[in-house]
Amino acid sequence: xxxxKVDKPEEVWRQELDADSYRILRQKGTEMPHTGxxxxxxxxxxxxxxxxxxxLFESDMKFESGCxxxxxxxxxxxxxxxxxxxxxxxxxxxxxxxxxxxxxxxxFNDGPTETGVRYCVNSASLDFEEGSEN
Numbered sequence: 001x002x003x004x005k006v007d008k009p010e011e012v013w014r015q016e017l018d019a020d021s022y023r024i025l026r027q028k029g030t031e032m033p034h035t036g037x038x039x040x041x042x043x044x045x046x047x048x049x050x051x052x053x054x055x056l057f058e059s060d061m062k063f064e065s066g067c068x069x070x071x072x073x074x075x076x077x078x079x080x081x082x083x084x085x086x087x088x089x090x091x092x093x094x095x096x097x098x099x100x101x102x103x104x105x106x107x108f109n110d111g112p113t114e115t116g117v118r119y120c121v122n123s124a125s126l127d128f129e130e131g132s133e134n
Contacts, residue, residue, distance in 0.1 A: 006052040006100035017051065020124040025051045025102035028094075029122075033068025036123025041070070045131040050124065054079060054099035057121070059131075063113060069105060070121045073113040080119075082107070095119060 008016075013026050023029035038047070047057040047070075056079045057072045065071035078098060085094040085106065095104045104125045111118035 002101070004099060004101045006054075008100075013051070018124075021050050024122045024124045025049075025097075025100075025104075028103040030105070031069070031122050031124050036069060038070040038121075038123040038126055038128060039068060040064070041128065043128070043130055046129045047072075047121075048127045048129060049097040049100060049102055049104070050127045051102040052097060052100035053127070054097055056080065056097065056104070056126070057119070065112070065118055065120070067118070067120055070123055070126070071111075072119040072121065073111050073115040073117060075119060080104070080107075095121070097125075 014022055017025060024031065042062065044059050046055055048055055055076050057075055061072040061074050063071055063073060081096040081098045083094040083096060085092045092106045095107050096102060097104060102125060105121040108118045108120060109116060
């Protein structure tokens with residue numbers, strides 16, 4: 001039994017997600033820098049997990065970091081699970097959707113805002129819901 005509120009067999013995830021989103025959310029992939037549709041997206045609204053629609057980030061948390069991926073300086077409280085990642089010869093903190101366990105990206109302690117953190121997120125792991133305010 002999964003520890004996540006949203007738990008589906010891999011066959012269902014494959015059917016529900018496009019190939020890039022499946023590769024990123026379910027297989028811990030990444031998209032090429034500067035290619036994601038939300039990298040330079042600054043509309044008002046909310047960013048949800050593409051796998052389960054959980055609210056992850058609000059537009060006022062987003063900033064331009066120049067790293068090539070959507071960047072946020074904080075997440076909606078309780079929406080993210082943090083996992084130590086030692087892959088690729090680095091020590092990083094992987095971020096997962098706390099509702100479905102989908103891989104979102106990584107968080108770093110080099111953010112330029114007062115929070116000091118930078119959530120570096122794959123666009124293919126997100127859906128955006130437009131709104132006039134958060």
